[in-house]
Amino acid sequence: MSDMRPTDPPRPATVEELAETVRFALTFGLTGKPHGKRTREDATLLAREIARHVLRSRFRVLKLPPAPGPDTGRLWPKAEGDPPC
Numbered sequence: 001m002s003d004m005r006p007t008d009p010p011r012p013a014t015v016e017e018l019a020e021t022v023r024f025a026l027t028f029g030l031t032g033k034p035h036g037k038r039t040r041e042d043a044t045l046l047a048r049e050i051a052r053h054v055l056r057s058r059f060r061v062l063k064l065p066p067a068p069g070p071d072t073g074r075l076w077p078k079a080e081g082d083p084p085c
């Protein structure tokens with residue numbers, strides 16, 4: 001259980017908090033009843049249910065822009081007189 005109060009500012013969730021939220025989403029649906037067999041076995045439905053539950057639990061997951069990949073086209077600094085790339 002979280003020790004946050006409603007008036008506390010947002011903070012990064014701990015691994016334990018996120019794990020508890022995912023565990024609950026894997027076990028129970030919106031009504032608090034256990035998921036049916038089809039939901040447990042269908043990865044797409046289960047992934048959607050987990051995503052919805054995480055958002056309903058007031059977690060906000062941030063996605064950063066992708067990190068720049070390596071530039072393998074040039075392994076040394078450009079020399080004077082080199083043609084433009």
